[in-house]
Amino acid sequence: MRVNQLTITNLRNLKHPSLSFSPQLNIIYGPNAAGKSSILEALYVLGNGRSFRTSKHSKVIGDQYNDFTLFAKLNSSGIDHQLGFNRQRNGDTIIKLNSEPVTRLSTLAKLSPVQILSPEQYDLLIKGPSYRRKQLDWGVFHVEHSVLSVWQRCHKILLQRNQLLKNKAPYSDISAWDKQLVNLSEQVTQLRQAYCDKINPLFSDYCQVFLGESEVKIELYPGWNDKQGEGLEVLYKKQFEKDKRLGFTQSSIQKADLKFLLKDSKKAGDYLSRGQQKLLITAFKLAQLKVMQEFGLQSPLFLLDDIGAELDSNHQQQLLDLLAQQPTNQQIFITCVHLDPIKPLIERYKNVKMFHVEHGQVEEVK
Template identity: 35%
Template sequence: MSVTRLITHSFRNLCSASVDLHGELNFIIGENGSGKSSVLEALFFIGHGKSFRTSRVDDIVCHDSKDFVVSIKDENNRQFGLSRDVSKGTTLIKIDGERHNRLSDLAQHIAIQIVTPESFKLFFGGPKERRRFVDLGMFHVKHSFPQQWKKFSRILKQRNACLKVCNNSSDWNSVFRYWTEQFCKSSVEVAEIRQEYVANLTIELDLWLAILLPNIESRVRVQYLQGWPLTSNLDDALANNKSREMNYGHSLYGAHKFDVKFLLDKRPIETQLSRGQQKLFLLALTFAQAKLIERVERVKPIVLIDDVGAELDNKSRSALSKALSSIKCQVVITAIERSVISPFLQQLSCEGDYDDVNDIPGKLVQQPVEYYKMFHVEHGEISEIYLNDSECKIQKV
């Protein structure tokens, strides 16, 4: 899907906003604290039911309000809405005017991929962050995965409960043996589908690295770690560590311990790349996952890129602009200054390479609006920037 209209009420400092977005490429310009990242947060929130900036949902509401609303309309005129009443602690989900009880009902229609300063947690935040990233893609690509993971989580909970009350009675051993058998079977099922997904993600990642980081593309390796040693099956790993598990009171091996590592010349990629290169790698990984989501034709992904100028020099932004021309989904990009997005506009305007947007023959502003939309945000108010042959006109929306 693509979002044609975003409506917010009392969301962060976007007190009341209605924005008509472009179906492919959108630029949002504004100073720090102006509200540009709040636009991305609103889109992310309706796709995930949570924020990428805070774990406390109630912090999102405007300071003088008791509730907030986020609503979108897609290219098929379908409407999706989510509201939160802070005073009552209740959340209301609506799809085409009908109430729904589960956030997953929204998520199956909206596939939001995002790159923000917080995305570097993928390297430094531990296995949990990488599991979250991979499983988010699998939710949309592997349609059986949500139910498989729900089943596994239930079995894991039961097995951990057994470990917490462990004793030597025959009844306990019988119950523990049953849940261990179910746990091993479910772990292997989840691991197999994850391994297939990671293999496809790796193939797609190589294609995007060839555009964004061609100098390292052939040296990158994606290491899949299933959650237990490759040298033994899960049954043996659990049997050999039974006493340790009883001491800890939880399962030490299984699909919940899955990890994926990104290596450059056999070393962790975050120790080998500059901050700018790390961001390009994150973008390549995000585009690779978006492409896999697009390929299953269940839902069209939306890519959000926050503060595109941070860590990226002009050459890197030029490489990113080439990548954006190949990704077939809606993209929303924020930047502090309009000069930061010059490489992207140059890509839209002409085939040559120019050092500055003002050097482009024929004037950039002659490009028709169907290529992209540009917005300016100030003090929570969003204005669309209209370009003509002689000047940039800003009109409040």
């Protein structure tokens, strides 16, 4: 996957730049609040339909405008495409792929996968399970697209079950739904576990690089406790009365979590310093990138936002050394305030483009 050209209109403070990118390394530099991260934000929207910096779409639109528009020429799985994205201040969204309307964001995710490492990502260990679950499912989806349809069917049945629970339906009315729900839940869990099995050895290797500790792993909590090994269907029957009182299903794939564990199964978030947590998340993101390169249908864009803000100079260099070893078909975008720390990385790439950003103006530097 690579983005060849991108035109940005009315996004934050950017002054309508039209940019042609390197298929390998792109450096975006300039002072703070200049608009560097907004370029990465635009690239992220192409693959996700939303910003990584805010959940309020209106914040992404320039103050004096009613909408923002992105137009990209990209290559996905060896095929050239033109992608247009427009979002109105009222929330209405128009997406066109090769002039044809797109109605599902999953189409964008398949077409233009994006992996990002930014300051917003470093709270992953201390945020709620839903944030870690999203990171997990992003990775699973890009390795095995079929998980989406299974997840959607499972979610639909779960909604039906919860409605019956709220209506105080007898177990005889719910048991038939449970058989379907158990089967689909197990399918989703198997795909999630297979992904964890792929990522763990890579994650351990990267943790050795950044933390000097290889006995680190991720562990999947499926969304229910089955210490007796009785199976999910038995759990549903046992938990039925409590589920009915609560009005929802306690055990489900929507309760799943990704646990980051140190030696002796200690929770990483409880024992690592803030700086160490950032390094662990960096290792996790790089492991996700590597899994997509090895097992996914295509490599994602890799966005690295504000490298100098979160990592000390030693760990910055370790990260840059790893980025210098990426496959030639991996497209990378890095934002920074100063060029000096990343000059060694620039010198190791044959195909590099640099862009200077100041007051929303973007200029390619030859």
